[in-house]
Amino acid sequence: MAAHDATHHGHGHDHSHAHGEAYAVHVPTRVYYWNFAALMVLLVITLFAAYFDLGEWNLFIAMTIAVIKALLIVLFFMHLAYSTRLVRVFAGAALFWLIIMFVLTLGDYFARQAPSMPGH
Amino acid sequence: MASETVTAGQHAVAEHAADHPHGPAYLHHHFDDVEQQRECTSLGMWSFLATEIMMFGGLFFVYSLYRWLYPDAFHIGSHHLNITLGTGNTFVLLFSSLTMAMAVHFATENNPRMTVICLGLTWILGAAFIGIKAVEWTTDYREGLVPGLNWTYYNHEEGLRELANKPIGPQHVMMYFVIYFSMTGLHAIHMIIGLILVGVFMRYAAKGQFNGGNDQPVELMGLYWHFVDIVWVFLFPLLYLIAGFHPGGLGGGAP
Numbered sequence: 001m002a003a004h005d006a007t008h009h010g011h012g013h014d015h016s017h018a019h020g021e022a023y024a025v026h027v028p029t030r031v032y033y034w035n036f037a038a039l040m041v042l043l044v045i046t047l048f049a050a051y052f053d054l055g056e057w058n059l060f061i062a063m064t065i066a067v068i069k070a071l072l073i074v075l076f077f078m079h080l081a082y083s084t085r086l087v088r089v090f091a092g093a094a095l096f097w098l099i100i101m102f103v104l105t106l107g108d109y110f111a112r113q114a115p116s117m118p119g120h
Numbered sequence: 121m122a123s124e125t126v127t128a129g130q131h132a133v134a135e136h137a138a139d140h141p142h143g144p145a146y147l148h149h150h151f152d153d154v155e156q157q158r159e160c161t162s163l164g165m166w167s168f169l170a171t172e173i174m175m176f177g178g179l180f181f182v183y184s185l186y187r188w189l190y191p192d193a194f195h196i197g198s199h200h201l202n203i204t205l206g207t208g209n210t211f212v213l214l215f216s217s218l219t220m221a222m223a224v225h226f227a228t229e230n231n232p233r234m235t236v237i238c239l240g241l242t243w244i245l246g247a248a249f250i251g252i253k254a255v256e257w258t259t260d261y262r263e264g265l266v267p268g269l270n271w272t273y274y275n276h277e278e279g280l281r282e283l284a285n286k287p288i289g290p291q292h293v294m295m296y297f298v299i300y301f302s303m304t305g306l307h308a309i310h311m312i313i314g315l316i317l318v319g320v321f322m323r324y325a326a327k328g329q330f331n332g333g334n335d336q337p338v339e340l341m342g343l344y345w346h347f348v349d350i351v352w353v354f355l356f357p358l359l360y361l362i363a364g365f366h367p368g369g370l371g372g373g374a375p
Contacts, residue, residue, distance in 0.1 A: 024228035024335050032225070036218040043214065047207055050361035062357035069214075069353045077221045078346045079339070087162055094170030098177045102184070109185060 025082045035076040042069050146334040158336055165340045169347050172310075176351055179303050183358060186299060190292040196282050197296030198362035200265055202256055206360040209252050210352065216245035217349045224342045227325065227335035235325040235338065242345065243318045246311055253308055257301075266301065267294050300359055307355060310348045317341050 046065040050058065075081040080091055143153065151157035187194045223238035257266075264272030273279045274290050283290065321341055324330065330338055 024333075024339070026228065027225070029222070029225055032218055032221045035221075036214065039214045039217075040211075043207070043210055046357055046361065047203075050203075050357070058362065062361050066354050066357050070350045073217060073346050073350050073353070077217050078343055083162070084159060086159070087166055090163055090166040090170065094166075094173040097170075098173055101177060101181060105181065106184060106188075109188070 025079045027076070027079065027082065031076055035072055038072055039069055042072075144333060146332075154333065161336060161340060165343050169343065172347060176303075176306070179299070179306065180354070180358075183299050183303065186295055190288055190295065192286045193288045193292035194296050195362055196286075197293050197300065198360060200260075200263070201300075201360050202259065203360050205252050205256050206356055209249050210356045212245050212249050212252070213349050213352050216242045216249070217346050219245065220342045220345045223325075224335070224339050227330045227338040230331050230335075232325050232328050232331060235330065236322050239318050239322045239325060243315060243322065246315045246318065246345075250308060250311055250315070253304065260297075265297055267298050271297075303355055303359070307348065307351055310351070314345050314348055317344065 042065050046062055049061045049065075052058075054061070074091070080088060083091075147154055147157055151160065219238050219241040223235050223242060226232075226234035226238055260266055261270050264270050264276070271294060273293055279290065279293070283293070318341070321338060325338070
């Protein structure tokens, strides 16, 4: 905040902001390459796991890997790891509301009997 | 501290109201400075993505509910999909996210040539995804697996054999395919919009519009592209990899 105020008040658009580049997030490109490599490894693991009939565990493994992949994309490709706290709150809010919908509605279904569907 | 900031802000507004004598050309007049503009537009994009998450979230909820109700039908349905093409598409889309991240990187580096090249690669990969999806959908159509257009699952002996000794009927398998086409269809619409955006941005980048610190539009478009990628990251295991996939066909080996 102090740094922000300093550049804000100072008249000469001095040092770092001269070319405007300093505003952008600078992530070393090797982060992207490693992130992609990790995503590929996870893709292979999720595919491999799907060849086995593990009952309930298939879904658990697949979803865990999908969540990790999504996190890698959000944090590094979408720069959330380097974003301001406010942006992170916005990103988290969407997830939070999604969880409300799933937990409350599915909880209601699970707590009752399955609704009778035509043809069942 | 707070009041000081406010007065400073008002000062800045008054001073910059006319034409931003001190700001770059891409700084809009209703923002104090580039930093404020960047944070505002970033929040705007994330708010839009939140609405997108809610839209896809509804479909994911429908998926969860019906999979819970008719697990056998989902098991059978998923075995009718081509896992090789699905995996290929996942690879293509993850790769396109890398090229998109690189395009954003080169935009911040004031390198329009590499930005255009990376956007071009992203476009080719995105188009490849749509192409592979089209092949899959055409096959589904020929096999009579498209509810509403060509649904002949009832008539297949194979289909009836799959359903034997299971507490489900063909209409439950149909529900799987309704959900499959709704989700992949909405995703494909997003991909096509993404392709149009990438194409337009290639033109802008070639003209050098993202130079001199105006790289944020590329970053925001990248956020959209990565979001669509994430949706597929969930669709792929949920639709294709339900359980015990057997190479070489319609196993349907649910216990």
